[in-house]
Amino acid sequence: MPEAILSYMPDSLQRILRPVWPALAEQLEEIRVRENRPLELRLSGGSRFVAPGGVLTGRPNEAYMPTRSDCAAVLELLTNHSAYSYEEELRLGYITIPGGHRVGLAGRAVLEGGRVRLQRDVGSYNFRIARQVVGVAKPFVPSLLDIGAATLHHTLIVSPPQHGKTTFARDLARIVSAGEWPPGAWGNGPAASRPGLKVGVVDERSELAACVQGAPRFDLGPRTDVLDGCPKAEGMMMLIRSMSPEVLVADELGRPEDAAAVREAIHAGIRVAATAHGNDLDDVRRRPALRELLGEGAFRRIVTLRRKPGEPLQGAVWDEQGRRLFATSGWAGGLSAGAGYRPAAATAQNGDERKGASAR
Amino acid sequence: MKLLGAALVLLAATLFGFFQALQFARRPRQIRELISALQRLETEIVYGSTPLPEALRRLSAAAAEPVGPLLGGVAAALAQRPQTPLGELWREEAERVWKRSAMKEPEFEAFTRLGLALGLSDRTDQAKHLKLAAAQLKAEEQTAREEQKRYETMWRSLGVLVGALIVILMY
Structure with missing residues (x-):
């Protein structure tokens, strides 16, 4: 089911994440994409970084660092190349994608009259993987x-x-x-x-x-x-x-x-x-x-x-x-x-x- | 035999002259078409918040050659390769279309610069970028019109005259 998330990643990130995907799909909780900082996966067992080629590692300095253009591409994909039609979502700081997954955003806030109007130059993405646990209650x-x-x-x-x-x-x-x-x-x-x-x-x-x-x-x-x-x-x-x-x-x-x-x-x-x-x-x-x-x-x-x-x-x-x-x-x-x-x-x-x- | 050759040279030169004149006549018209498409795009974005792929499809149906196929081409490329940044697809399509159109380098620059900003910011900002691109295109339209006035008739007669000159020289 979380497969849909990969379609919101640019090719460069897909290439890295695809090899680890089948093994992790079940325990994956968050994917953290941060500009020029290590690509991180939060699993139910803890945190792992991903090195180029799809190798999991505990050491941040070996990990792949998403580039500025990677981050820009993620935003383009999340907003369907139309950031202007997601102004409210950019103000609140998250976009919900099909499958119920929620992508949190953090960038530079644009203020208007002392209130956040929207965010730009988004440099951090948090893909939170949603799972419906039927019967939990x-x-x-x-x-x-x-x-x-x-x-x-x-x-x-x-x-x-x-x-x-x-x-x-x-x-x-x-x-x-x-x-x-x-x-x-x-x-x-x-x-x-x-x-x-x-x-x-x-x-x-x-x-x-x-x-x-x-x-x-x-x-x-x-x-x-x-x-x-x-x-x-x-x-x-x-x-x-x-x-x-x-x-x-x-x-x-x-x-x-x-x-x-x-x-x-x-x-x-x-x-x-x-x-x-x-x-x-x-x-x-x-x-x-x-x-x-x-x-x-x-x-x-x-x-x-x-x-x-x-x-x-x-x-x-x-x-x-x-x-x-x-x-x-x-x-x-x-x-x-x-x-x-x-x-x-x-x-x-x-x-x-x-x-x-x-x-x- | 010589007469036939001379006639062919004259005809070719005349046609070439007419073709050049036609290019000068077409350029301002195509720029005009591009400007009005951008104005419609601004309406779609600012008042409709229409997502870009959808807006481009709508516009391409309404616009004439070569703007219609240009925007339609971008929409099709977006559907096929959503992973590619819009600015890149925008430029690729523009390069393809510009070769076949009467438009020149300055219009191309204004248009591709717009592609780098489109869809990346909020509505107010998008409106600014679209207005800026339209203003630049308007300036180009103005020069294109002046050039049309100056060169259109010139090329039309120049073709015949050059043809005649070659014929005379050959004789």
């Missing part, structure tokens, strides 16, 4: 369901970058939309074969659905509407008005207007599942917008995730009281729900989690 789903209301709890998904937040949110949207409930999730009875819910995805950074010209590249389930590239706060309101979702999914809450939109959605009777950057809830609570929401108890379920390279995703589910409802078998408690979030009546179990964290 499934074990967590039973603890996220609000049986009484026959829907999902308001859920906040917390993890550091690159630890599977977005992958989790994507799979959660797919499961909820498809109605792929784990056996017994709704108890035994007529409710056990409940259909999926209507899901609205606000995909501000085109990461959840990876839309290319409006069509999602990832499977988000049959009952999902995607609003692509739209600011979250505005997008949530637009979806509520226009698409009558039962569950809203959004990526990376953090700005004050996001909190207001979440509140609005909650009052409209819509369940919200959103992600936030952070090591644990303590981190998240330090961000003003999220602190308010958490203080109000807006999120009834908190999912913390952690992923070691090459291993399956680990995680735990907490309720708004800080009680742990679920954890995967390999969960070491490295990312506790955080002391600050725990009300006075914290459970002993949670205390153990924290001890585990400090011992590591």
Whole structure:
């Protein structure tokens, strides 16, 4: 599948990458192309440089150095020889390509009125290889369901970058939309074969659905509407008005207007599942917008995730009281729900989690 | 026999003169055509944000010889060899077309210089490059018109006269 990425490389880089491609395709996470600096591959096992002829090496001085014209060619290919039709992407600093892969850009920012208008002379590219991990959220789903209301709890998904937040949110949207409930999730009875819910995805950074010209590249389930590239706060309101979702999914809450939109959605009777950057809830609570929401108890379920390279995703589910409802078998408690979030009546179990964290 | 030879020489010289005159008449017209194509390209880029391959295909359908085939050729080359920088393809196509056209070196320079900037920056910048190229081409059009005035009729009669001179000398 990542084969498509090679077509965005000039011949010089293709010649170097093609020999290593078949062996690495499965563990490749990032390709870093930096002008006059070593060509780097980030694998699930670590970082390697690539020498001319397609030889992997640990030594940066042996590696191939992409030239200025290599970098210019990459930008031409990414923008289809038309940088002007990618002004918004150049401003935000990334371009999504077919397959859902995301290419991050760093160059010289062009300012206008003190704000970044776009970037030029791009000298660093980060090809982030996206993989949909179908079923990754499934074990967590039973603890996220609000049986009484026959829907999902308001859920906040917390993890550091690159630890599977977005992958989790994507799979959660797919499961909820498809109605792929784990056996017994709704108890035994007529409710056990409940259909999926209507899901609205606000995909501000085109990461959840990876839309290319409006069509999602990832499977988000049959009952999902995607609003692509739209600011979250505005997008949530637009979806509520226009698409009558039962569950809203959004990526990376953090700005004050996001909190207001979440509140609005909650009052409209819509369940919200959103992600936030952070090591644990303590981190998240330090961000003003999220602190308010958490203080109000807006999120009834908190999912913390952690992923070691090459291993399956680990995680735990907490309720708004800080009680742990679920954890995967390999969960070491490295990312506790955080002391600050725990009300006075914290459970002993949670205390153990924290001890585990400090011992590591 | 000698008469027939003389007639052939006269005819050849006259045709050569007419051909030269025609080149002088064609040059400003072709430059004009190129300028209007660039103006349409500017509209496509600035108001439509149309990706370049698509914009070039559209323009090539609307423009006359030799500009239509020129832009169409670039679009086709882009589809075939997307890995090659646009500036390179742009120049290759221009070299091919210029040989067959009445246009000369200064137009070629202005046109290929545009190719090095096209598609590489934002809309405002692209508009500037296109305007600059159009302005340079307009100046060339002006000189081409003056040259046309000066040399077109000259070449037309010069051909016949030179033919006649050769015939007289041969006799």
